[in-house]
Amino acid sequence: MASLLRNNAMQEDTHEHFALQWYGKEQAKTEAFSDCKHQIIFEAEKSLWAEQNEHILLEADNLVGLKLLHANYEGRIKLIYIDPPYNTGEEQLYGYSDKFVGKKELGNNSKKQSYALSQAAWLSMMYPRMLRARDLMTKNGVLAVSIDNREVFQLKLMLDEIFGHENFIGELIWVNRTSPNDTKLNFATTHEYVLFYAKHKQNVRFEGLDKDLSQYKNPDNDPKGPWMADNPSAASGTTSYRFPIKNPYTGEDRFPPKGRFWAFSPQRVAEWTESGKMKFHNQAGKGFLLKKYLHELKSSQKALDSVLVGILTAEGTRELKSLYEEGAPFKYPKPTALVKLLIQQLCGPEDWVLDFFAGSGSTAQAVLDYNSEAKSHVKFICVQSAEPYNAQNKAYAAQFQTVADLTRDRITRVCERINAETGSQLGFKYWTAAAIKVSNEK
Ligand SMILES: C[S@@+](CC[C@H](N)C(=O)[O-])C[C@H]1O[C@@H](n2cnc3c(N)ncnc32)[C@H](O)[C@@H]1O
Incomplete structure (x- = not known):
């Protein structure tokens, strides 16, 4: 009786199979294909x-x-x-x-x-x-x-x-x-x-x-359209992604938070500063803002x-x-x-x-x-x-x-x-x- 319901390994030809067995399975299969x-x-x-x-x-x-x-x-x-x-x-x-x-x-x-x-x-x-x-x-x-x-x-x-x-x-x-x-x-x-x-x-x-796109806004009338603040750091990366980013206004260097890495390469910093995607604050102690534009989304x-x-x-x-x-x-x-x-x-x-x-x-x-x-x-x-x-x-x-x-x-x-x-x-x-x-x- 214990075998009424079991996953059993069956030997069929030379292959081993894994199948669910229970009392009545064969009859149930016959019922499936009997004439209507x-x-x-x-x-x-x-x-x-x-x-x-x-x-x-x-x-x-x-x-x-x-x-x-x-x-x-x-x-x-x-x-x-x-x-x-x-x-x-x-x-x-x-x-x-x-x-x-x-x-x-x-x-x-x-x-x-x-x-x-x-x-x-x-x-x-x-x-x-x-x-x-x-x-x-x-x-x-x-x-x-x-x-x-x-x-x-x-x-x-x-x-x-x-x-x-x-x-x-x-x-x-x-x-x-x-x-x-x-x-x-x-x-x-x-x-x-x-x-x-x-x-x-x-x-x-x-x-x-x-996707919930309600976070995308354009408070500064950015000609590239609505954006939201992006997280500039990532949980994984290599040591080359722990480089300093210098704030051009205050001269302060900023590193990613402890145990994290920048989510972009050093080359991107100049490119994004130029395009306005990365915006530095001109107050001491404040870092930068990285914009994620709505138009950059691969899919909504x-x-x-x-x-x-x-x-x-x-x-x-x-x-x-x-x-x-x-x-x-x-x-x-x-x-x-x-x-x-x-x-x-x-x-x-x-x-x-x-x-x-x-x-x-x-x-x-x-x-x-x-x-x-x-x-x-x-x-x-x-x-x-x-x-x-x-x-x-x-x-x-x-x-x-x-x-x-x-x-x-x-x-x-x-x-x-x-x-x-x-x-x-x-x-x-x-x-x-x-x-x-x-x-x-x-
Ligand atoms: C869990 S209820 C379904 C509830 C349904 N989803 C609803 O929201 O109202 C299962 C239904 O399947 C019907 N049912 C059970 N065995 C059936 C069978 N062999 N042929 C047709 N209907 C069956 C039952 O009468 C029951 O109404």
């Missing part, structure tokens, strides 16, 4: 402005959904963002169940066994979906998966196997809460992860973020940092509350700002975004809001199963039978809000997956 016995049904009355829009909400188990999408969307999805169940063990999570139970026949009588079996069950759920998802991605497509510390390491190994570790872009550490969630240990986990994988990493480039963009701060999970709940008077009908929806950031970083104006664990529809709202703000035409496909809706707020018990009912309702509300504000006809096509009836008649 469903077809798509278009539901006009559940759609909104269907003819005018390409956005899709597909009500289906997502493995069935991914197989169905293959026919028309193979190689077309630029960004897959998913937020799968984290395997918290919470059966009654507001909205849906997040409990994965291992196969009873393997014996669940110890805590260790049931933990391993639950992880195996979660991996067996994820594996076929990840195998099928990759096929839908464009050549420069990216998969972004939200996950927390329960399953992040197993998921990483699984995705390394499917995408190739060379296509692992990195993990975003998303600082998503400020208050501690475990007071017993006095250890506060305040972050989650977003794992990024490319179909082909060499084809991917993040947009980056705008900086790379996206792998630690993300400033967006909290609580924002997602607030956003949902702003659509639902009686309170948020779903626990821990993702803040749209997180998904919008991914879209802004990775999508062009006509690209497709897929979320096949749609939940309350945060990704759809992120796409719709992003399009309004950025004047883009990004399209979404959201897949959500008809999992029974677990209503903890009585107000919603009668309103939503399934989680997909909520997904649809939220997307409808967002479209109607934007339509009312802008006079547009935003909407989506509602599809369901129906089992194909096999006729016995000869």
Whole structure:
């Protein structure tokens, strides 16, 4: 049983391999590529402005959904963002169940066994979906998966196997809460992860973020334009970069601060004094100012940092509350700002975004809001199963039978809000997956 979940070194031919193994892996792989016995049904009355829009909400188990999408969307999805169940063990999570139970026949009588079996069950759920998802991605497509510390390491190994570790872009550490969630240990986990994988990493480039240029000003009307004070010293260098710089007004020599080096060679001093980039003070004890001009910046963009701060999970709940008077009908929806950031970083104006664990529809709202703000035409496909809706707020018990009912309702509300504000006809096509009836008649 201890071998249920393990990283094992396997001997295959003459090569040693490192792979994640768990009970049920082979069967999960078979499920990934078994025939699809469903077809798509278009539901006009559940759609909104269907003819005018390409956005899709597909009500289906997502493995069935991914197989169905293959026919028309193979190689077309630029960004897959998913937020799968984290395997918290919470059966009654507001909205849906997040409990994965291992196969009873393997014996669940110890805590260790049931933990391993639950992880195996979660991996067996994820594996076929990840195998099928990759096929839908464009050549420069990216998969972004939200996950927390329960399953992040197993998921990483699984995705390394499917995408190739060379296509692992990195993990975003998303600082998503400020208050501690475990007071017993006095250890506060305040972050989650977003794992990024490319179909082909060499084809991917993040947009980056705008640098803060507000420090660049022009108080002395310098004809070379706005500037800011530059740091003239550097932490590393050679002894030849510890030369004295003489102030022509006061005759004082200035050296770099202790343990540091000038960030430029002696030749630059004359050149920059002449051009005005280096300005000496004419008071004793004062050194010089080195100007960094705005026009010298190679780029006004900086790379996206792998630690993300400033967006909290609580924002997602607030956003949902702003659509639902009686309170948020779903626990821990993702803040749209997180998904919008991914879209802004990775999508062009006509690209497709897929979320096949749609939940309350945060990704759809992120796409719709992003399009309004950025004047883009990004399209979404959201897949959500008809999992029974677990209503903890009585107000919603009668309103939503399934989680997909909520997904649809939220997307409808967002479209109607934007339509009312802008006079547009935003909407989506509602599809369901129906089992194909096999006729016995000869
Ligand atoms: C963590 S929630 C996603 C929350 C979503 N990101 C949001 O902001 O509202 C996971 C969702 O995946 C759905 N789900 C779980 N298994 C699924 C499956 N096999 N097919 C389709 N949806 C599934 C659950 O019903 C749940 O709504």
